[in-house]
Amino acid sequence: MQQIFDQLTPAQKREAERQLSLYMSGAQEVIPPEELREKLAKSIVTGSPLKIKLGLDPSAPMQGYDSVVLESDIELGGTDQHFNVLMGRHFQEKYKKEKQVVILMPLLEGLDGVEKMSKSKNNYIGIDEDPNEMYGKTMSLPDSLMKTYIHLATDLELEDKKQLVKELETGAVHPRDAKMLLAKTIVRMYHGSAAAEAAEQQFKKVFQQKSAPDKMTDVHWKGGETIPLIDLLAALELLPSKSEARRMIQNGGVKINGKKAESIHENMTVQDGMIIQIGKRKFVKLKMDK
Missing domain, CATH: 3.10.290.10 (RNA-binding S4 domain)
Known part of the structure; x- marks a missing residue:
């Protein structure tokens, strides 16, 4: 099984391993990696197309063909869509089209700090939620996610983001204070500065002063x-x-x-x-x- 793979040059082996990782990301674990590695090696050596009958995400070819029909120049997707969006480039090449540029964005974990943010998993912050709910949900974030949310979920200037993250890492700012700034920023982005200020004051009253909110x-x-x-x-x-x-x-x-x-x-x-x-x-x- 390893005979052809072992004959590859170091550069070809790296390419085979890269493609192996890519294809396995769209598989359902029915193709042993060593078998797929050998198939890739044979494809690289002979120049023949790679043929796999089982294991690929069935939506990938359909999504890939969309790029041909739409003649898309750019496709934006999450890192979990790596295989599918590159399938679009594959089909465009086969149909003699200019291959699209693929931009992959990191996934934003939800409030549980484990799964990606999803309404179905009830670990989300809705952009149309009440300001107080939005502020409170942000304050419930695990500290480990603050850096991610600062970079991906706020409109702060890049240098301000880097400075805030640095202060968190060095202990120059208390995590609670940084999280309150994060919560206030997120509310301000979707509801305005006045609503953000009011949400912060209500949070302080309810959670720090242990009082009931003014509006219920x-x-x-x-x-x-x-x-x-x-x-x-x-x-x-x-x-x-x-x-x-x-x-x-x-x-x-x-x-x-x-x-x-x-x-x-x-x-x-x-x-x-x-x-x-x-x-x-x-x-x-x-x-x-x-």
Whole structure:
């Protein structure tokens, strides 16, 4: 299996390894790397096209052919699309077209610090979210992601980005202060300076001074005056289900008028103006409808 590969020159071996890495990024792990390496070596030596019957991402050829039809000059994609976008260059060459320029951008990890940011994974910051929610979500970022977000998610000048990252690395700025600047910058980009300043002040009031925010969403209650807390949370749709409400209470994530709910069996006397807090950032004020 290694016979042809071993006959390659060092430059050809490097090229084979480069192509191997590229092709395996689009495979489903059904082709052993050593087998694909030998096929690549044979293709390089003989100049014959590489033929693989199994293992490639089936969307890659279709996406590649798009570049031929569109006669695209530039294709922009994430690093996870490396194989697919280069397939476009391959097809353009075969159809005697000028090959497109490929620009690959790094992926932005989500709030969990593991997966790429995605609404389906609920680890995202939405550009149309409420300023307070946007600020709070940014402040929940792991410290390890701050450098990435400073470079990829802000419109700061390049030198300002480099300076902020340097101060973080040397300890010249506290991570909390750098993260507050990051949060304020992101809110300012999508909601304006006034909203960014207001979001920062609310964050300080809620999280540093442990006070309720000045502005809260009103929720309306038409039921009885006494009800189990779990039923109240579910009826107001503050949590998606009773089981989720039960879990949140058990984890200490529900407060009524600033007091932590201690029991999942607690009965509530519903009062007009009662403040319900879910988690760290969600506050609502209950209005009794007569």
